[in-house]
Each structure stands twice: as structure tokens, then as C-alpha cells.
Amino acid sequence: MMKKFPLQGCRVVDFGWVWAGTVLGHILADYGAETIKVESRRRLDGLRLGRVFELGTALEVNPTFHNLNRNKLSITVDMQQPKGVELLKELIARSDIVVENFTPDVMKKRGLDYDSLVKVKPDLIMISMRAAGNYGSLAHIVTYAPVISALSGIDSMVGYTDERPLGFKHAYADPTASLFGAFAALAALRYRKRTGKGQYIDLSQWEATTGLIGEAVMDYAMNRRVYRPLGNRHPAMAPHGNYPCKENDTWVAIAVKTEEEWSGLCRAMEAPDLATDGRFTDRYKRLKNIMALDKSISEWTSKHTDYEAAHILQKHGVAATPLLTTDRIFADPHFNKRQTFVQVDHPVTGAEVIYDLPWRFSKGPRKKFRHAPLLGEHNDYVFGKILGLSQEEISNLAKEEVIY
Amino acid sequence: MEDHLLSDLKVIEWGSFISAPFCGKLMAELGAEVIKIEPPVAGDEARHYGPFPNDIPDSERSGLFLYLNTHKLGITLEPHTATGRDLFTKLIRDADIFVQNYPNRLVKELKLDFRSLKKINPKLIMTSISPYGQTGPYRHWKGYDINCGALGGISATIGYPEREPITCPLFQGDYQAGLCAAIATMIALFERERTNRGLHVDLSETECWATFHIGVGMQAFISEGRVRRRSGHRSLHRPFPDEVLPCKDGYVCIDTPQNRQWLRFLELMGNPEWAKDPIFKNRIKTTDEYGDQADAYLNEWLMKHTKEEIFKLCQDHKVPAAPIRTVDEVMEEPHLKDRDYFVEANHPYAGRIKYPGACYQFSLTPALRDGRAPCLGEHNEKVYCKRLGYSQADLTVLKRAGVI
Numbered sequence: 036m037m038k039k040f041p042l043q044g045c046r047v048v049d050f051g052w053v054w055a056g057t058v059l060g061h062i063l064a065d066y067g068a069e070t071i072k073v074e075s076r077r078r079l080d081g082l083r084l085g086r087v088f089e090l091g092t093a094l095e096v097n098p099t100f101h102n103l104n105r106n107k108l109s110i111t112v113d114m115q116q117p118k119g120v121e122l123l124k125e126l127i128a129r130s131d132i133v134v135e136n137f138t139p140d141v142m143k144k145r146g147l148d149y150d151s152l153v154k155v156k157p158d159l160i161m162i163s164m165r166a167a168g169n170y171g172s173l174a175h176i177v178t179y180a181p182v183i184s185a186l187s188g189i190d191s192m193v194g195y196t197d198e199r200p201l202g203f204k205h206a207y208a209d210p211t212a213s214l215f216g217a218f219a220a221l222a223a224l225r226y227r228k229r230t231g232k233g234q235y236i237d238l239s240q241w242e243a244t245t246g247l248i249g250e251a252v253m254d255y256a257m258n259r260r261v262y263r264p265l266g267n268r269h270p271a272m273a274p275h276g277n278y279p280c281k282e283n284d285t286w287v288a289i290a291v292k293t294e295e296e297w298s299g300l301c302r303a304m305e306a307p308d309l310a311t312d313g314r315f316t317d318r319y320k321r322l323k324n325i326m327a328l329d330k331s332i333s334e335w336t337s338k339h340t341d342y343e344a345a346h347i348l349q350k351h352g353v354a355a356t357p358l359l360t361t362d363r364i365f366a367d368p369h370f371n372k373r374q375t376f377v378q379v380d381h382p383v384t385g386a387e388v389i390y391d392l393p394w395r396f397s398k399g400p401r402k403k404f405r406h407a408p409l410l411g412e413h414n415d416y417v418f419g420k421i422l423g424l425s426q427e428e429i430s431n432l433a434k435e436e437v438i439y
Numbered sequence: 440m441e442d443h444l445l446s447d448l449k450v451i452e453w454g455s456f457i458s459a460p461f462c463g464k465l466m467a468e469l470g471a472e473v474i475k476i477e478p479p480v481a482g483d484e485a486r487h488y489g490p491f492p493n494d495i496p497d498s499e500r501s502g503l504f505l506y507l508n509t510h511k512l513g514i515t516l517e518p519h520t521a522t523g524r525d526l527f528t529k530l531i532r533d534a535d536i537f538v539q540n541y542p543n544r545l546v547k548e549l550k551l552d553f554r555s556l557k558k559i560n561p562k563l564i565m566t567s568i569s570p571y572g573q574t575g576p577y578r579h580w581k582g583y584d585i586n587c588g589a590l591g592g593i594s595a596t597i598g599y600p601e602r603e604p605i606t607c608p609l610f611q612g613d614y615q616a617g618l619c620a621a622i623a624t625m626i627a628l629f630e631r632e633r634t635n636r637g638l639h640v641d642l643s644e645t646e647c648w649a650t651f652h653i654g655v656g657m658q659a660f661i662s663e664g665r666v667r668r669r670s671g672h673r674s675l676h677r678p679f680p681d682e683v684l685p686c687k688d689g690y691v692c693i694d695t696p697q698n699r700q701w702l703r704f705l706e707l708m709g710n711p712e713w714a715k716d717p718i719f720k721n722r723i724k725t726t727d728e729y730g731d732q733a734d735a736y737l738n739e740w741l742m743k744h745t746k747e748e749i750f751k752l753c754q755d756h757k758v759p760a761a762p763i764r765t766v767d768e769v770m771e772e773p774h775l776k777d778r779d780y781f782v783e784a785n786h787p788y789a790g791r792i793k794y795p796g797a798c799y800q801f802s803l804t805p806a807l808r809d810g811r812a813p814c815l816g817e818h819n820e821k822v823y824c825k826r827l828g829y830s831q832a833d834l835t836v837l838k839r840a841g842v843i
Binding site: 038066181183200207236266275277286390 | 444447465469488490491492493494502503505506507571572573574575576577582583584586587588589590591592593594595596597598599602605606607608609611614615616618619620621622623625626627628630632633634638639640641642643644645646647650651652653654655656657660661662666667668669670671672673683690691696753754757758759760761762764765766767768770774775777780781789793796797798799800801802803804
């Protein structure tokens with residue numbers, strides 16, 4: 036029988052939690068992999084608890100969790116009990132990929148590290164996505180994503196030009212690391228298909244983030260130059276910035292590189308004086324007189340709404356976009372037309388919006404979206420159908436709080 | 440020949456600046472054969488961007504280009520000429536993957552769009568990276584990294600509320616787009632196996648921000664009306680402290696969402712009296728309503744300690760905190776040395792320089808480490824003569840005619 040989805044037939048045992056651990060698993064699940072999320076009432080994914088902006092104890096109501104775990108199945112196993120470990124090993128023996136993002140000792144202590152697992156599943160692919168990797172002097176570091184982006188070097192450049200560093204205020208390192216993990220896991224899965232060989236992948240979230248500042252690394256390697264906060268300035272483009280618009284706290288992002296774009300900007304602003312102004316007649320001069328240039332442009336943008344300004348400028352071949360917050364992204368016609376967000380019904384919270392992926396395929400079935408699983412929702416399916424345990428065995432394990 | 444993860448893949452990259460080249464680099468690093476097509480004479484835009492050793496511009500020594508194009512073969516080709524297009528299609532004929540990031544209109548004009556190319560190679564996977572995607576009202580809009588960051592929602596989260604929002608440093612959107620394109624291309628390979636036919640991947644840089652990074656918060660806006668806005672050096676609606684603060688010799692990032700982390704943090708500071716101030720009763724309120732006051736309390740202790748002292752003390756007490764590292768410090772970090780993270784490539788013009796390496800270590804098929812970026816047209820002979828069967832004399836004519 037022909038498969039319906041590209042990753043159908045691939046089974047993933049997903050110990051990934053919170054944000055950095057979970058994106059990889061949902062991408063595979065979105066394309067038909069059977070991703071089984073492992074939790075236990077003794078160790079819940081922290082995002083299952085509470086609402087977005089409140090820490091709390093309520094289960095199944097956090098929409099962020101619902102977003103990051105859509106299409107997954109859920110089982111509850113207590114990893115601290117030997118019987119739980121045996122159960123997981125049996126499942127992993129029938130699976131293809133194991134994903135985890137614990138600190139280095141957790142899986143080892145339970146006998147669930149790669150060396151132990153490869154004995155039950157010789158062609159296993161296992162990926163660990165730890166803060167600082169699986170070994171090294173700081174492997175046991177205590178972090179969250181903001182701490183990782185601090186160490187990576189990128190935070191030292193987030194801020195207004197030459198002022199104090201502000202750092203990323205969303206957990207930049209989290210999705211970034213998980214995306215690198217998805218690429219690595221898929222490449223390893225293809226390799227296994229070709230050669231029959233599995234392997235262990237040690238991913239460092241820190242290194243994933245440092246890899247995105249190659250330019251700064253190269254400048255230091257070449258010239259011993261150390262970058263400070265960069266703001267909206269661009270070394271080779273002027274104008275380049277977010278300019279104020281008519282309504283309170285609204286902005287339009289404008290970037291001009293070529294002379295053609297520059298004349299487009301002058302036409303759009305209906306400012307022939309600007310086009311002939313000696314301070315702005317080529318890119319070098321515009322870069323040198325950026326303050327005066329920014330002032331002239333701000334005067335014009337302030338008379339328009341952000342969308343108006345963007346539309347006028349784009350009509351004249353200038354790269355310009357409104358600067359949007361989440362609410363306005365949700366209302367924007369472009370995202371609506373592309374169906375960047377889809378609605379899924381969750382059994383506890385009802386209709387909720389989750390994101391689709393940032394790419395589309397020209398052919399093939401549209402991805403299916405099933406709500407994030409309730410805690411332990413698929414215990415019967417996984418332990419009964421996949422592992423072949425009887426109903427009685429399952430309920431005994433539940434009584435012993437192994438399945439818990 | 441040694442077998443690497445993606446050794447069986449032939450990739451044609453027609454990419455400029457960051458996004459498509461980064462996608463090509465990720466595949467080349469894992470062993471795919473990536474032939475990079477550059478315009479004759481000028482080459483990839485990144486060749487002119489820098490940084491350059493001693494700040495002397497030289498298209499063979501641009502740090503950004505060198506970093507983004509390791510392990511590739513480089514050829515020149517002018518697709519605007521009829522012969523150039525013929526050569527292009529010959530290369531496409533036996534490629535698995537074609538990655539490009541030129542404007543949608545230009546690609547169509549040159550008949551290098553998927554519809555035209557699939558007639559030449561029905562199994563081709565074509566990955567198009569564009570600022571906004573191939574569909575939707577903004578598909579023909581012009582866009583640079585700063586525009587995608589604004590429209591995609593990330594810029595709205597960086598900066599002080601009373602000042603302009605700022606974009607991410609060093610073109611993060613372009614990197615995110617390249618990374619997501621690599622994931623999508625891997626999944627497309629599985630889809631091709633399923634259907635035995637090629638497909639087109641439409642990747643939107645803006646959507647990379649709007650989904651993986653910003654999209655997780657969409658439902659919070661819909662159900663609770665909460666919208667993330669920029670909040671300077673601290674994250675709002677999070678337990679105090681989750682912020683970047685100055686210390687004796689720099690800045691540190693501290694993030695203590697759990698109460699026991701906060702208590703340990705107080706303990707390592709010697710349980711200061713000020714912690715009894717009622718503003719700390721509810722630490723989310725502390726952040727949202729008394730942020731400056733609370734910072735002032737912390738400030739006293741922080742200013743007495745260096746960032747490395749704070750790092751060590753906090754980590755010894757399992758408090759998630761770290762210095763805001765600048766790029767020089769990152770490159771000297773012993774932990775990254777333990778992991779052999781930085782790689783060194785020897786380039787005929789740029790010499791031996793340190794580069795960021797791969798963030799994943801594969802136990803069986805390690806990523807390549809010592810390859811360098813190609814010089815402009817370096818592999819013309821190898822590709823056009825040895826692969827496509829042109830003679831050395833043909834090559835000279837092609838060069839004179841401005842085709843290569």
C-alpha cells in the first residue's frame with residue numbers, strides 16, 4: 036500500500052520537552068511520523084502546566100503546549116522504575132528515532148543512553164539536544180534559552196547601536212536548536228535508509244546559536260574586531276531602519292540598496308529635492324549622512340499609516356513592510372491567504388489556532404493537524420497495539436504506577 | 440570514497456548573500472555535492488560584503504562569503520544568455536536538488552521556474568527561498584532581512600517601549616530561512632521517494648519568524664488578548680528576574696522562573712534584607728510593576744562582582760545565569776575548545792582562519808570540517824569539461840562570450 040505521507044512508517048520516541056525539545060518531534064509528526072511523547076505524572080512537560088502567562092497547576096489548557104505538540108501521541112511512563120525503563124526499551128526496539136533534551140546524566144542514569152539502547156535497537160538514531168552538548172567542561176550547565184543566547188555571543192549584539200546589550204527577549208535559542216536538530220535527524224534517517232546504519236547525534240543548543248553569527252566570528256578571526264549592539268544600522272544599506280508612522284507605536288521597515296531603489300524611494304515620497312540633495316546622491320553619501328536621511332524619511336512616514344507607506348513604497352520598487360505584532364499578523368491578508376495559521380479543535384479548550392510550517396509543497400497531501408494529545412491519551416494504543424500487552428497487564432502496570 | 444550522510448545527493452545552488460547559500464552549506468557540510476552557480480565577474484553578493492582582512496575589500500576574502508560557502512564547488516554562469524541557460528538546464532538534468540533565492544519574477548523570466556525545469560528533470564526538487572513566499576498578495580514585494588523581521592513579528596519584541604523597535608543582528612531571518620529550507624528539502628526527498636516525482640518547495644522567510652518563533656504565542660492573543668511587545672532588557676509577565684543586567688565589568692543574563700532557583704539566588708547573595716520587600720511577594724508582578732526598583736536592589740550586589748564571578752557562583756548554586764559573552768570571549772571559551780567546535784580552513788587568498796563549525800556531532804558520519812569556500816569560477820573546468828564534456832577551447836570561448 037502506498038504511504039499517504041512522506042514520513043509515514045517512521046516511529047519517534049520523543050522525550051523532548053518545553054520548547055527546544057519539542058519542535059523537532061512535531062515537524063516529523065506533521066509529515067506523518069508516529070511521534071510518541073513520553074511523560075509521567077512525576078515528570079510532566081512543564082508547558083503542560085498552567086497558562087501562557089501564569090505558572091500554575093492546571094493541566095491541558097496551555098495553548099503553547101498544544102502548538103508545539105500537535106500530531107503527537109502521548110504515553111505516561113515512570114522512568115524511575117526499572118519496569119518503566121524496560122517498557123520504554125521495548126518501545127524503542129520497535130522505533131526509529133529517539134529525541135531527548137535532558138541534562139547529560141538523566142538518560143544514562145536510567146539506562147536509556149545510546150550505548151544501552153543500541154543493544155535493543157542496533158540501527159537506532161538518537162539525538163540529544165542539550166544546552167551545551169553531551170560533553171565538555173560546561174556540559175552540566177544550568178540554563179534556559181536566554182542564558183544560552185547570552186553565552187552564544189549573539190545577545191551582545193542585540194540592542195541599539197553602540198548602547199548596552201538588551202539580549203533577545205524571546206527564547207531564540209530554543210526553536211533554533213530544535214530546527215537544526217530536525218535537519219540532522221532527517222539527514223540521519225535518509226542515511227539509514229540508504230545504508231541500514233543508525234547513529235548518535237550530540238547537538239549543542241549553544242553551538243547552534245553561535246553558528247548564526249558567523250560574520251562576527253570571522254571579523255574577530257580576521258581583524259580582532261569585537262561587535263557591540265548593532266541596532267537597525269546596516270554597513271552597506273541606507274536607509275535601513277524601522278520608521279515611525281502616523282498611528283501610535285506603528286512602524287514601517289524600509290531598506291534601500293541600489294540606486295534604482297533610491298530613486299524609487301524619492302519618487303514614492305514625491306521628494307525631488309531629496310533626489311538631488313548633495314548629501315544623498317550615492318550610497319556612500321547616504322551612509323555617511325544617515326542621521327539626516329533618517330530624519331527626512333521619518334517626516335514622510337509619519338504622515339502615513341504603516342500599511343499605506345509600505346504599499347506606496349513597494350509600488351515604486353522599494354523594500355518596505357509594516358512592522359507587526361502577533362495580533363496584526365493574525366489579521367494580515369498575506370498570512371490569511373497563505374493559511375499560515377490553522378485551526379484545530381482541542382478536547383479541553385476547544386478551537387485553537389496553531390501555526391502551519393513556513394514552507395509549502397507544490398504536490399502531495401496537505402499536512403493533517405490533530406490536536407496535541409491529552410496526558411497518557413495513547414497508553415492503550417502504544418502498550419496494547421504496539422507492544423502487544425493485554426488489557427490486564429496494562430492495568431496492572433498502571434496500578435504499580437509504572438504506567439503513570 | 441568516504442561515505443558521508445548526504446554523499447548521494449547532487450545539489451545545484453543558485454544563491455546570493457545568506458539564505459540559499461546557508462542552506463547549501465548545511466547540505467555540503469554533510470557531504471552532499473553542492474555546485475554553487477555565481478554570476479561571472481561579480482560573483483555572489485556576499486563576496487563584496489566583508490568583513491575583509493585589514494578591511495581591504497577583496498572578493499576572494501569576504502568573511503561572510505567564506506563562512507557561508509564552505510565545502511562547495513564554485514562555477515560561474517550567466518543565465519541571461521541563451522547558451523548560459525542551456526548550460527544551466529544541463530546541470531539541472533542530473534541534479535537532485537535545486538536551491539535558489541532570486542526574485543520570483545526573475546526566475547520565471549529566465550524560465551528557471553519549477554514548471555519549466557520539471558520538464559527537464561521530472562524528479563527534481565526545487566527549493567525557492569523568498570522573503571514572503573510564492574503565493575499571497577505580497578509575493579512580488581521586495582524584501583530584505585529587516586523587512587521579513589518586521590512583517591514576521593520578531594522586531595516588535597526587541598527594543599525599549601518608548602523608542603523604535605530594532606531588528607535582529609546580522610540577518611538572522613536569512614539564516615532561519617536557509618535552515619528551514621534545508622529541513623523542508625530533506626522532507627521533500629522523502630516525499631519524492633513516496634511518489635517517485637519531484638516537487639517544488641516554497642519557503643517564506645517572513646513565515647519562519649511568524650511560525651516557529653512568534654507563532655507559538657498566537658492563541659494567547661486570541662484567547663487572552665495578550666500581545667508581546669518590546670520591553671527593553673527584561674521579559675514581561677515572567678517571574679523576576681528574567682533580564683540582562685550590568686555588573687562590574689560587563690553584563691549578565693539571569694533567569695529564575697522557579698521559586699527554588701530564586702531562593703538559591705538570594706542565598707548566594709547572602710540573603711539580603713531587601714528581599715523581604717513586599718514587592719517580591721509575586722515575582723511576576725515584580726517584573727511588570729516594580730522592575731526598576733527591583734533592578735536597583737540587585738544592582739548593588741551585581742556591581743561588586745565580575746561577570747565570570749557571577750557565572751561561577753550562580754552555576755555552583757544551580758541558578759540559570761551567564762555572562763553576556765562578546766565574540767572574542769566566545770572564541771576563547773574552553774568548553775567550546777573541549778568540543779573542538781571551531782574549525783579551521785586554509786584558503787589560498789584568505790589564509791588559515793577559524794570558522795564556526797557544525798552544532799551536531801554524528802557518531803558514525805561526522806560533518807566535514809576542513810573544506811573551504813571556492814574561488815570565483817574555481818571549478819568551471821571540473822564541471823564544464825569533465826562533467827558536461829566541453830573542451831578546454833570551448834571553455835575559453837564561453838568565457839569570452841560572457842557566458843561563464
